Amino acid sequence: MEGGTRQNSVPLHGSIDKSRILDVKPLKSLIPFFSMSSQAPPPGQYPTGFSPFFPFGAPRQTPTEVTPNAASIPTPIRVYSSPPGAGDSSSTMEGFSDQRTSGKKKRRSPKSSSAKSSLAKPKKTQEPPVDLGVLVGITPAQKEDGSREVVNFVLMAFDALRRRLCQLEGAKKLSLGPIKRADLKACNTLMTKGIRTNMRKRIGSAPGVEIGDIFFFRAEMCVVGLHAHFMGGIDALHIRGEFEEETLAVSIVSSGEYDDDAEDIDVITYTGQGGNFFKKDKHAIDQKLKRGNLAMDRSSRQLNEIRVIRGIRDDVNPNLKVYVYDGLYKIQDSWIGKAKGGGDVFKYKLVRMPGQPSAYSVWKSVQKWKSGTSRIGLILADISNGAENIPVSLVNEVDNVKAPTYFNYFHSLRHPKSFSLMQPSNGCTCTKSCVPGDSNCSCIRRNEGDFPYIGNGVLVSRMQLVHECGPTCQCFPNCKNRVSQTGLKHPMEVFKTKDRGWGLRSLDPIRSGTFICEYAGEVVDRAKVSQLVREGNEYVFDTTRIYGQFKWNYEPRLLEEVNPNESSEHYAMPYPLTISAKNFGNVARFMNHSCSPNVFWQPVVYEENNQSYVHVAFFALRHIPPMTELTYDYGVARSDHAEGIRAVKGRKKCLCRSSKCRGSYG
DNA sequence: GGGAACTCAGATTG
DNA sequence: CCAATCTGAGTTCC
Structure with missing residues (x-):
């Protein structure tokens, strides 16, 4: 980086009215706040990775001193026991709540020791005597008809199981033999255990699935009843009529594998099924008016609503396919066309019903911005000024405020001198890259015997640490066990919200478990925390606050590989x-609070300069559609908690609009 | 060495 | 009961 020796490395806009900057507090500020630091700090030396962010005026103020205080160095992490009162559980689904008694304790034994438990199990084709669906909180009614809560729960269960299967598969720890398709296995398990919803087929929206929701597997749409088929593009409902059976299309997946025309945002030209023209050697044959095609034909007369899911192949990562629920459409026209291979195909023109929230159109907009079309409200292309390897844009589409109060963009943690948290550990001796399942890798052993991430860098499970x-590991710097150190994974946008200051969102869809960013800043002496708060510093992250519990x-109990009595979650x-x-x-620092967040934090430890430091890493709690605000739970201060949340002054009214909103936070 | 083409197993529904 | 459906990850090819 340039090191900030120049007066200002961010382009200035001469016309900016400085009085506007008074407070655009991005984060926790919902009360009036007058910034004392609308001027930038002095020029000076910045460590590598710093990129001063001075939107206005020259640097002046000295960065806050970070005082080392050896006496208050926290106890080594292994010794630290959990404080009382950490369990104000607000978990919702019965059975998945409160397992913390065993969860608190660190499991010492690697999972391989418990893997043998499955050997004595009967064949997996047999139904288990216990209905896990009931055990984990899906009632028969919820199986039939979903709700937002149930849908989220089922999706969470699906992805957690899928990640775990990938992890076990990668480590060759499965006694079932190799699992090539963890998605199918997870789906199958959930289906047989009754952990699914919206089983009752219906015309129109699937309760609990919202327009704009994204999916990374067809199987995910099966378990929440959005679209019943893994492969089939057309899902149909069969209605017993008085005289004959009627069949109507209820949902389609437009995956772009046929030459579906997806140019117009609110119109889809969908090709019927069949005709063999995926297979190269076989020449295409005419499609028949049966199955899905028949249902589509009936629907084109009946004009019923059809759910449309658009499959989108990522430009950057062509292996990644994302499905977006784009709401309800109706068939406007149908005809018989010719396929490239020569056969007849059925064509259906579907038009989106008006008045629905935007979904696919958001993707189209992002695509345009990425390909260079000017973005309305764009203030700065990269507020990190190169400190991140992916740009972070600054956007305001709601008012005239031009920037947040100034701060220095820094990508990681600054520690006070001699602030040693843990004894440096000897790194692993793996060559090239650490391999899942390698019991010789000391890093894997430290992670309870599991590789914490699966191949694409997705976190498998929340852990204590x-x-x-x-650096002292001998593996290559591109080792998969350095996820949180490699910076942002997606282009981000700091944007002005309507009523909550600045916020953060991603231009890309984010898969559940993906690393988003760490909480960067200056590590503060515990003794000074209350002082900081008194001073009105609202950019404080404190791991000892009380955070809402959740199951991730x-x-x-869904896996035969592990001891069912073992809690998987810390x-x-x-x-x-x-x-x-x-x-x-x-x-x-721009992420706002929400009582039902889409991001969570996880402590991560690694070594730098011969010291091991703990970092706060943020991961996606669920799949997050592009342009969706990223939020996490700010938690409750311990002292506040003891006195009862309501009574404490200084708390802020929460504006997260979630149905589970606690009303205030801070 | 990197993208395109090919391979292959695989579950639910009707 | 099994055909129909085309995915998703891995492998090979050029």
Whole structure:
């Protein structure tokens, strides 16, 4: 980086009215706040990775001093026990709540020791005597008709199980033999255990699935009843009529594999099924008016609503296919066309019903911006000024405020001198890259014997602490166990919200479990925390606050590979670490609070400069559609909690609009 | 060495 | 009961 020796490395806009900057507090500020630092800090030396962000005026103020205080160095993490009261569970689904008694304890034994439990199991084709669907909280009524809560629950269970299967498969720990398709296996397991919803087929929307929701597997849409087929593009409903059976199309998946024309945003030309023209050697034959095609034909007369799911292949990563639920359409026209191979195909023109929230159109807009079309409201192309390897744009589409109060963009943590958290550990001796399942890898052993990430860098499970490889590891820097150290994965946007200051969102869809960013800033002496708060520093991340509990990991009872009595999830992680992002910080300082967030934090430890430091890493809690605001739970201060949330002053009214909103936070 | 083409197993529904 | 459907990840090819 340039090091910030120049007065200002961010282009200035001469016309900006400085009085407007007074407070665009991005984060926690919902009360009036007058910034004392509308002027930038002095020119000076910045460590590598710094990129001063001075939208207005020359640097002046000295960065806050970080005072080392050896006496208050926190206890080593292994010794730290959880404080009382960490369990104000607000978990919703019965059975998945409160398993923290065993979850708190660190499991010492690697999972391989418990893998043998499945050997004595009967053949997997047999129905288990216990209905896990009931055990984990899906009632028969919920199986038939979904709700947002149930849909989220089922999707969470699906992906957690899929990730775990990928992890076990990668480590060759499965006694079932290789699983080539973890998605299908996870789907099959959930289906047989009754963890699914919207089984009752219906015309129109599937309760709990919202327009704009994204899916990374066809199987995900099966388990929530959005579209019943893994492969089939047309899902149909059969209605027993008085005289004959009527069949109507209820949903289609437009995957672009046929030459479906997806140019017009609200119109789809969909090709019927059959005709063999995927297979190269076989020449195309005419499609028949049966099955899905028959249903589409009936629907084109009946004019019933049809759910449309658009499959989108990612430009950047062609292996990644994302499905977007784009709402209800009706067939406007149908005809017989010619396929490239020569056969007749059925063609259907579907038109989106008006008045629905935008979904696919958002993707189209993002695509345009990425290909260079000017973005309305764009203030700055990259507020990190090169500190991140992916640009972070600054956008305001709602008012005239030009920038947040100034801060120094820094991508990671600054520690006070001699602020040692853990003894440096000897790195692993793996060559090239650490391999899942390698019991000789000391880093894997530290992660309870599991490789914490699956191939594409997705976190498998929440843990008390994720141990990543560091400089003393002999593996290559591109080792898969360095996910949180490699910076942003998606282009981000700091944007002005209507009523919550600045916020953060991604231009790309984000898969559940994907690393988003760490909470960067200055590590603060615990003794100074209350002082910071008194001073009005609202950019404080404190790991010891009380955070709402939630279930994210796989459900052990669904897997034959693990001991069913074992809890898979470690809840509260009261490792004492306080970070101030007021003067130095990254995109994380712009993430707002929500009582039903889409992002969670996870402590990650790795070594730098011969010390092991704990970092706060943020991961996607669910799949997040593009342009959706990223939020996490700010938690409740311990002192506030003791006195009862309502009574404490200084808390802010929550504007997250979630149905589970606690009303205030801070 | 990187993208395109090919391979292949695979579950639900009707 | 099994055909129809085309995915998703891995492998090979050029």
